[in-house]
Amino acid sequence: MSDASPKHDVFQAVADPTRRQLLSLLSDREMPVTVLSGHFPMSRTAVSKHLRILSDAGLVKERKVGRETRYRLQPEPLLELKRWLSYYERFWDNKLMALKHFVEQDTSVASTAVRGSQAEPFSLVAASREEESDRG
């Protein structure tokens, strides 16, 4: 099975700082549990459980070597995150998208936006979302 069907959500797996640090450590090289847990102010068992969650999400893969279990990074599931993120990228670096939003706004909103900002081409993103500042 080269599948790695994730039982745990990658979003949730990555939400925990400890687990992110684990991924970071493992990005360098594979490591057994005890070595990993040495980097954290918690019990080995706790780290082991984090690893389990990462494993369920397909983000690490374990492999027995003698009496130790070595974990290594399996970055592929992060592609889901990347794909999700890519949808929102347009909102900060796609000027055409900003323009689309701009023209789709109802007129009063748009005009408020133009009034409220510098109205330069590159402030379209800001403009299309702007019009606060009338809140006190």
Added chain:
Amino acid sequence: MSDASPKHDVFQAVADPTRRQLLSLLSDREMPVTVLSGHFPMSRTAVSKHLRILSDAGLVKERKVGRETRYRLQPEPLLELKRWLSYYERFWDNKLMALKHFVEQDTSVASTAVRGSQAEPFSLVAASREEESDRG
């Protein structure tokens, strides 16, 4: 304050499916709470709490209009996620990185890897993580 100092972590904010869907809805246009909550099988108050979390993470911004509170997307904090993710991109689309890992392994490990795998150029990543099976 144009700062948006996040009291809630963006990773955690985005970990919940409901909140991701909220962001998705808001990416189109700003919306008041009641309209948003119409899209979910839960109470308005629950949705309101999710919005609070998104707001704390700086991912949405609210604005009172009459008796309603309109929320809109504020995508900038997602850049933190993007930046985090970019570190791992090298592991799935940078062949040189795979090579780096390959040459960093100790020699016996590497030779075992070559024996143990198909030794194609594109299996370098897999190869660099190979090695055991000489036990038992």
Added chain:
DNA sequence: TTGACGTGAAACCAAAAGGTTTCGTATAAT
């Protein structure tokens, strides 16, 4: 063989998360 090491599973616990209902209050509509 005996003992130390490396680990996961289990039982347990406190705190956080996600949800509900109820309530107060501001605004809009009649």
Added chain:
DNA sequence: ATTATACGAAACCTTTTGGTTTCACGTCAA
């Protein structure tokens, strides 16, 4: 003025999460 709407805050409940300690078991070392 009264009623309906939109909302957040509060109190409360249940489930999940992140952690602990204890235990059993396989493996390596003497």
